[in-house]
Amino acid sequence: MSLQNLSDQLLHELGRQIVHGVLQPGQSLPKVEDLSAMKGVSRTVVREVLKSLAARRLIESTTKIGTRVCPRSNWQWWDRDVLTWASEVEDNHAFLTNLTEVRLALEPAAMELAARNATEQDIQHIQECFERLQASLDDEEEWVKADYDFHLSLIQASNNELIISLLQTLRLALERSRHTTFHAIRQSPAEPFPGPNEEILDRHRAVMQAICDKDGALARQKMYELLTRVSQLITTNQQGKTKKSKY
């Protein structure tokens, strides 16, 4: 996130306030001149920020009325920044559930497309990513990166830039949202992800194999199983750490 310039700083401040509910839908923002004075920036900066928020449909400006916060249903939820701000909300279990539901619908479907549309290069790239994953079985940090890239290689093989874009945005938000949620539960900075292990690796291999075999239905199913299994591990992992509370 680039906070180099004043516009971006104020954009994130106001965007966060809206998505976090400090500024409620229907509520009016101060007029440009007042905002400018309050935040100690020029009217130019304020206007640019309002345009950026309006592009995400968080606010709407009309003459005389002023600028008001739009209802949540109008928001452009699938904007990276909106999802980021939403991910930061504590007690956001419902949000995490919603994200997970979308992923569970989309990523397996993307595998079906990948089985159908993957090119030679796609297959090769997937295999390279899998080898990296396999090689990092004993390096948790490296595993996380390799896992991310492996999934990306699978998604890209769908050759549908709309799904690729959507899942990329989604995965980022999911990661951040899990981070917030689990840090809210306990203060430890540890990752909520289960460490690498043979079972999970096998499940990754099964997805890859199905795609190489052009078996769409199987690829979809194997990805669904992988995601639900990982989800389950995260949950039990988390419960174990909170319940037992060895500290």
Place this chain on the structure above:
Amino acid sequence: MSLQNLSDQLLHELGRQIVHGVLQPGQSLPKVEDLSAMKGVSRTVVREVLKSLAARRLIESTTKIGTRVCPRSNWQWWDRDVLTWASEVEDNHAFLTNLTEVRLALEPAAMELAARNATEQDIQHIQECFERLQASLDDEEEWVKADYDFHLSLIQASNNELIISLLQTLRLALERSRHTTFHAIRQSPAEPFPGPNEEILDRHRAVMQAICDKDGALARQKMYELLTRVSQLITTNQQGKTKKSKY
């Protein structure tokens, strides 16, 4: 779309040029001062437009370098305006296919959630919408509206605001994209949608019934069948009109 102010006009002009490929990724835009002179608007307006485009990640500005078009993979595809501009491209068959693939993955999945999460009010609203649909069997114009609202009532019953937002955006883009595609093939202004008929109505009823019965798997399947069937009708409908060419 509000084209009341200069910013919105220029925003759509430039956004369209980028998404349509007139301005290619990597290419630089004229500097603010030049754009201002070229388009006959103030620098303030130009700067606001650039912020709006940057919010959609179509462009990126850096000091000294100037403003350049981002690669397609960075674009915020799931922005209403970006999808609208993309829908306007003729020969956009691939785009339409991509949209359809996402819908085919998401809307059936949303039905599964609806079966699980629908409240009493949701069910009641769905039933009201169905009755409107049934009542408009002999009024094509009314059918289109009722059909839209019926699907919306189903989607809303998922009670997942992320899926609702996504499908709303998607359906709008799909409609526009179909419009462009079929108007490109033949000049007639007729809609590409098959007229209302009993079979399609029954398929709608089946989805509703499965949701009322809380049968998620069935609801998903019935929606999948409905969407593929309608898709098939549109295609054959279209082929019939172009091949035979009765005119």
Place this chain on the structure above:
DNA sequence: AATTATTTGTCCGTATGTATG
């Protein structure tokens, strides 16, 4: 390593348009 040129970023005084009362 220092200088210069270029472009975005920032500030502000002012003017216009439009809707409300």
Place this chain on the structure above:
DNA sequence: CCATACATACGGACAAATAAT
């Protein structure tokens, strides 16, 4: 029709960052 309040629009000035020399 006038007054008010706000967004919209204009443009001159300067600051900051960085590419090229």
